[in-house]
Amino acid sequence: MVSTIDKLEHLKNLVNLAKLKDAESEVVFQINNISWNQYEKLLCLLEDSSRIKIKYLQENLVIMSPSRIHEFDKKIIGILLEAYFFTKKIRFYPLGSTTFKNQIIQRGIEPDQCYCINTNKDIPDIAIEVIVPSGGINSLEIYQGLGVKEVWFWERKKLSIYVLENENYTKMNNSSLLPDLDINLFTDYLCYDEPFDAVLEFQQKISS
Numbered sequence: 001m002v003s004t005i006d007k008l009e010h011l012k013n014l015v016n017l018a019k020l021k022d023a024e025s026e027v028v029f030q031i032n033n034i035s036w037n038q039y040e041k042l043l044c045l046l047e048d049s050s051r052i053k054i055k056y057l058q059e060n061l062v063i064m065s066p067s068r069i070h071e072f073d074k075k076i077i078g079i080l081l082e083a084y085f086f087t088k089k090i091r092f093y094p095l096g097s098t099t100f101k102n103q104i105i106q107r108g109i110e111p112d113q114c115y116c117i118n119t120n121k122d123i124p125d126i127a128i129e130v131i132v133p134s135g136g137i138n139s140l141e142i143y144q145g146l147g148v149k150e151v152w153f154w155e156r157k158k159l160s161i162y163v164l165e166n167e168n169y170t171k172m173n174n175s176s177l178l179p180d181l182d183i184n185l186f187t188d189y190l191c192y193d194e195p196f197d198a199v200l201e202f203q204q205k206i207s208s
Contacts, residue, residue, distance in 0.1 A: 131153055
């Protein structure tokens with residue numbers, strides 16, 4: 001039987017392996033039978049590391065080291081969305097990759113970007129995930145338990161929006177929290193090669 005100390009040491013070794021990868025690749029490790037206590041200890045060990053993301057769902061844990069393209073995409077999504085907030089004078093609270101967790105339901109996650117709309121809250125209204133590798137833990141199941149109203153997935157240059165209704169997520173064509181945001185237009189500018197030009201042109205479009 002593997003001891004708690006041995007398991008934690010194993011997790012630390014996986015984290016160190018993930019940190020060694022090159023910037024162009026995405027590294028993902030999934031480990032099962034991890035207790036909540038082990039999950040929290042790992043989070044404590046990673047307090048000073050922004051290069052590693054952790055997901056936890058009922059004793060299943062994922063360690064991920066995002067690639068350069070992952071970080072680029074999440075930042076552009078955030079910049080464009082914040083440009084929309086400013087242009088439309090929508091009050092928002094950016095919470096970045098804050099760790100959100102709940103021991104009772106055994107869930108924990110760190111979005112790529114997340115926001116509270118109009119008022120600051122304990123749980124974000126919108127969580128955004130950039131999906132590069134497939135598989136692993138079902139992020140929607142984690143967000144559902146935490147009560148996040150909307151989850152946006154950016155994968156293969158397509159934006160999918162899931163809205164929480166009656167405790168279940170429904171895939172929608174538009175945001176229920178930002179009904180005036182043209183998702184097709186927003187997606188077009190996410191695909192620009194030049195982010196500076198994308199933001200300026202996007203602001204001009206939504207200001208007219």
